[in-house]
Amino acid sequence: MPATSPVLAAADWRLCVAPMVDVTDRHCRYFHRLLAPRARLYTEMIATGALLHGDVERILDFDHAERPVALQLGGSEPDALAHGARLGEQLGYDEINLNCGCPSERVQKGAFGACLMAEPRLVADCVSAMQDVVSVPVTVKHRLGLDYDDSYQFAADFIGALHEVGCRVFIVHARNAVLKGLSPRDNREIPPLRYDMVTRLKADFPDSTIVLNGGILRADGAYDLLGDYDGVMLGRAAWHNPGILSELSRRCYPEVPVPDPARVVLGMVEYAAREVAKGVPLRVIVRPMLGWMSGCTGARQWRRTLSDPKELGGNDPEVIGRAWEALAGQQS
Numbered sequence: 106m107p108a109t110s111p112v113l114a115a116a117d118w119r120l121c122v123a124p125m126v127d128v129t130d131r132h133c134r135y136f137h138r139l140l141a142p143r144a145r146l147y148t149e150m151i152a153t154g155a156l157l158h159g160d161v162e163r164i165l166d167f168d169h170a171e172r173p174v175a176l177q178l179g180g181s182e183p184d185a186l187a188h189g190a191r192l193g194e195q196l197g198y199d200e201i202n203l204n205c206g207c208p209s210e211r212v213q214k215g216a217f218g219a220c221l222m223a224e225p226r227l228v229a230d231c232v233s234a235m236q237d238v239v240s241v242p243v244t245v246k247h248r249l250g251l252d253y254d255d256s257y258q259f260a261a262d263f264i265g266a267l268h269e270v271g272c273r274v275f276i277v278h279a280r281n282a283v284l285k286g287l288s289p290r291d292n293r294e295i296p297p298l299r300y301d302m303v304t305r306l307k308a309d310f311p312d313s314t315i316v317l318n319g320g321i322l323r324a325d326g327a328y329d330l331l332g333d334y335d336g337v338m339l340g341r342a343a344w345h346n347p348g349i350l351s352e353l354s355r356r357c358y359p360e361v362p363v364p365d366p367a368r369v370v371l372g373m374v375e376y377a378a379r380e381v382a383k384g385v386p387l388r389v390i391v392r393p394m395l396g397w398m399s400g401c402t403g404a405r406q407w408r409r410t411l412s413d414p415k416e417l418g419g420n421d422p423e424v425i426g427r428a429w430e431a432l433a434g435q436q437s
């Protein structure tokens with residue numbers, strides 16, 4: 106089991122892993138915690154309706170070894186968001202984050218996500234409602250603008266409205282969200298990155314924590330960006346090449362030991378044994394590990410083993426260990 110960060114109360118957003126739907130579930134977060142002991146992890150976006158009408162214990166379940174971990178909520182009704190925030194703090198989440206950046210049509214139909222940027226006063230009301238019921242930080246993840254409006258004033262007015270009600274942490278995906286005509290994937294790639302605008306926001310709101318998201322693919326580049334911003338948030342790079350988290354963790358937190366790969370494997374074998382005993386399929390647990398050995402000799406066999414239905418069908422956690430031994434044998 107990974108050790109919980111010893112300074113959970115510290116306001117530290119230097120290294121964050123983005124909330125990603127169908128990606129950053131609790132198994133993924135546990136794996137990422139092993140790779141980066143001090144990184145701030147985020148849940149998938151959880152709609153407030155699911156918490157009002159669904160199985161809250163199942164939806165919000167997480168291992169406290171994941172901490173510091175943030176609960177990201179999706180919604181636009183202050184009372185419902187306050188309810189979700191309260192539940193999150195009661196269960197031990199270290200931060201409540203409001204999604205104002207997702208451009209998917211499904212989210213737009215629910216009147217939340219990126220489309221909320223057009224209603225900064227409503228977002229301010231939502232943030233205030235959550236702040237009133239929790240003591241942990243309430244933060245906002247958002248885009249720079251909507252559709253093809255590239256004006257700086259739009260982003261500054263949005264942050265300004267939230268700043269007025271006390272919000273001080275902004276995770277800025279440095280692209281616009283195009284609400285019609287682009288898929289969520291296209292929205293991560295086609296609208297141009299505008300780091301210069303995020304730099305202006307940092308200068309205009311100096312008492313705020315500004316975390317940069319978008320287009321961060323390499324550890325060296327990410328670390329260099331920390332000279333200009335209070336933190337970086339990695340998304341798909343952490344999924345396709347999880348090893349970047351260990352590399353960046355060593356740079357950001359040189360005083361915090363990062364487990365070597367063999368210990369990470371052991372940690373995941375032990376975790377998988379506990380989860381399989383609860384009825385969780387092994388294939389779900391190992392999915393975040395597939396890209397871990399990218400670039401290493403034997404990476405193809407590693408992926409093949411951990412995605413082979415025959416290997417995984419028996420739900421034997423030792424499959425992870427055998428995959429590691431095979432990879433290590435090819436490297437020797």
